[in-house]
Structures are given as structure tokens and as C-alpha cells.
Amino acid sequence: MTWIAPPIERRELPTVAGEREMLQGWLDFHRDTLLAKCAGLTPAQLVEASAPPSDLTLLGLVRHMADVERTWFRVRFLGQRIGGLYFTEDNPDGDFHDADPAGAERDFAAFRAEIEACDKAVADRGLDETFSPRPGRTLNLRWIYVHMVEEYARHNGHADLLRERIDGVTGN
Numbered sequence: 001m002t003w004i005a006p007p008i009e010r011r012e013l014p015t016v017a018g019e020r021e022m023l024q025g026w027l028d029f030h031r032d033t034l035l036a037k038c039a040g041l042t043p044a045q046l047v048e049a050s051a052p053p054s055d056l057t058l059l060g061l062v063r064h065m066a067d068v069e070r071t072w073f074r075v076r077f078l079g080q081r082i083g084g085l086y087f088t089e090d091n092p093d094g095d096f097h098d099a100d101p102a103g104a105e106r107d108f109a110a111f112r113a114e115i116e117a118c119d120k121a122v123a124d125r126g127l128d129e130t131f132s133p134r135p136g137r138t139l140n141l142r143w144i145y146v147h148m149v150e151e152y153a154r155h156n157g158h159a160d161l162l163r164e165r166i167d168g169v170t171g172n
Contacts, residue, residue: 002042002043003042003043003104003105004040004041004042005035005038005039005040005041005042005046005104005108006035006039006108007036007039007040008032008035008036008039009032010029010032010033010036011025011028011029011032012025013025013026013029019127019142020127023127023142023145023146023149024119024145026149027145027148027149027152030148030149030152030153030156031065031115031152033152033156033159034061034062034065034152034155034156034159035062035108035111037058037156037159037160037162037163038058038059038062038108038159038163040169041058041163041166041167042101043059043101043102043104043105044101045058045166045167046058046059046062046099046101046104047059047060047099047100047101047104048162048166050162050165050166051161051162051165055096055097056096056158056162057096057099057162058159058162058163058166059099059101059104059107060095060096060097060099061096061155061158061159061162062107062108062111063085063086063095063096063099063107063110063111064086064095064096064155065111065151065152065155066085066086066095066107066110066111066114066115067084067085067086067087067095068148068151069114069115069118069148070082070084070085070114070117070118071084072144072147072148073118073121073122073144074117074118074121076131076133076144077122077125077129077131077141077144078121078122079131080121085110085114086098122141125141126141127140127141127142127145128140128141128142129141
């Protein structure tokens with residue numbers, strides 16, 4: 001039996017909440033939205049570059065966002081010495097270009113595991129805590145949350161177009 005990207009029920013967005021709950025709510029909403037764009041597709045469909053000349057794929061986006069989560073929350077903010085999931089210095093676009101339908105289920109599991117690890121890693125950290133991703137630049141955890149919402153929102157727009165080109169499904 002062929003694996004199919006599972007359905008997902010998006011969490012409700014908070015409408016009246018404190019800053020941390022609001023930021024986490026929007027981030028979770030966008031994480032869920034990316035998975036919703038993939039729901040019901042086969043591994044072959046997930047690696048279909050459906051909007052030529054772009055070689056962007058839905059599975060590539062899932063892999064990319066797993067690496068983005070890891071990089072911002074765990075590597076840059078917390079300073080963990082862990083490598084990328086899919087990209088390397090020699091292959092900086094491995095997250096996009098090396099997506100293989102045979103690994104789709106594993107890649108979805110890695111995405112979910114990375115989200116869980118990132119959320120757990122910063123759960124007790126303050127939004128005002130700072131870090132320096134490079135000399136002369138200081139950011140705080142709040143900046144990461146806002147950036148992640150922006151990053152997902154942009155890529156979810158890509159995912160919407162890719163999905164519509166694959167099978168005509170819109171919305172979600």
C-alpha cells in the first residue's frame with residue numbers, strides 16, 4: 001500500500017491572547033497549513049515540480065521548513081551544535097533538490113519531530129532573550145517567531161499554487 005500524506009486538522013487561531021500564545025498560535029496555524037496543502041497526495045505528487053520553470057515541490061517545502069525550524073530555534077538561538085537535516089555546506093539546496101518520493105513518509109515524520117523539538121527547546125525561554133547569529137547583529141526570540149510566521153506564510157503561498165497545479169485543489 002502506498003503511503004499518502006495524512007489529513008490534518010488545523011488548530012484554531014487564538015483571537016484574544018497574550019503575545020507568546022498569539023505568536024505560537026500563528027506559527028502552529030502556518031505549520032498545519034503547509035501539511036494541509038500536502039494532505040491526500042502520493043509521494044510522487046509531493047515531488048512533482050508542478051509550476052515550471054520552478055523546480056519547487058511540496059515535499060521540498062516540507063523539508064526546507066524542517067531545516068529552517070532547526071536552524072533558527074535550535075542552532076542559532078540555543079547554540080546547539082547540530083547539522084542541517086537536508087542541506088550541507090556542499091549542498092545548500094539539498095532540502096529542495098534531493099527530495100525523493102521514497103523518503104516522503106520519513107521526511108514528514110522528521111518535520112513533525114523537528115517542530116516538537118523546537119517547541120520544547122524554547123518553551124521556557126523568554127521572548128526578550130537575545131542571541132547573535134553573526135557579529136554585530138543581535139536578535140531576540142520574538143524576532144524568530146515573527147520571522148517563522150513570515151517564512152511559512154510566503155511558502156504556504158507557494159504550496160497553494162503547487163497544490164492547485166497538481167490536482168486542482170484550492171483553499172485549505
